[in-house]
Amino acid sequence: MAMSQDFAAISAGTFVAILLVGAIELANTFGLRAALEEKTSLMFASEVKESALAIRTGTELPEEKRLAIDEALATAAQLTKQAQALLTYAVTSWLGIYVFCGTSLVAVLVWSAQKDGKPDHALAIWSILIITLSLILILVAFSARLFLSRKITIEEQRRKAAQELGIPVGEVSALVARWRRHHGFDS
Template sequence: MTMSQDFAGISAGTLAAILLVGAIELANTFNLRASLEEKMNGMFASEIKESALALRADTKLPEERRIAVNKALATAAQLVKQGESLLTYAVMSWLFIYVFCGVTLIAVLVWSAQKEGQPDPALAIWSIASIAFSLILIVVAFSARLLLARKISREESKRRMAQELGIPAEEVSALSERWRRHHGFHS
């Protein structure tokens, strides 16, 4: 395996495409990160308000309600923490991809600019490794963002169902599980 002008062109084009996809995905990741806490505040607004009003009035919520509010706020905090972790991982992956692909792209372009480029098997192998590794990281970073979106979507669905049924959100999962067992569905 050696470098050739054709291979350099293919490698450079692929690396440039990865960097372009990276810019779009990084922007999407930052947008999701910026909206995460706002989304949680919106989903858990009634619990936040209830807790804040009780604190402001220097009163205690009834024990049962206090437990439900604390559970809801703990869920919100957990989702934010998990979200921050997943998004940090995605951002770090993209930054690594940018450095890795950027350095490789420059090396390929420098090789290609030589009048009579020497066959450079190490650069050819490095180019392939950079592209392959970057593609794996792209899938991992994208999966992390999708996982977070799925977790948020599940919580939103659970809270919508709770509101429609007029029950606390904490009871929806247990109620759904009992319903599935009762009707012969397994989760």
């Protein structure tokens, strides 16, 4: 395996594509973070308001209500923490991808521009490694973003079901599990 003009063109095109996908994926991750902040504040607004009002007035909440609020606020904190972890991972990963793909792209272009362009085994192997690593990081970041989006959707559905059924949010999962067992879905 050695660097050739054809392989240099393919590698350079792949590096550019990865850099473009990276910019789009990073923008989507920042968008998800902003959407999560908005959804979280809407999903948990009543609990935050009720808790703040109780603290402000010095009123003691009933135990059941306090536990429900504590659960909701813990869920909100967990979702926010996971979104921040995803954002940190994405920014760190993309920074690494940009540095390695960018420098590899420059190295490939410099090699390609040389008049004698002797085969360079190390550059060819380096290009393959960087492309492979970048693609793996892209898939992991994309999967993590999808997982978090799905988790947010499930929480929204759980809270909506609780509201429609008139039951505490914490009981929705148990109710669904009992319903699934009763109807033979969890055999």
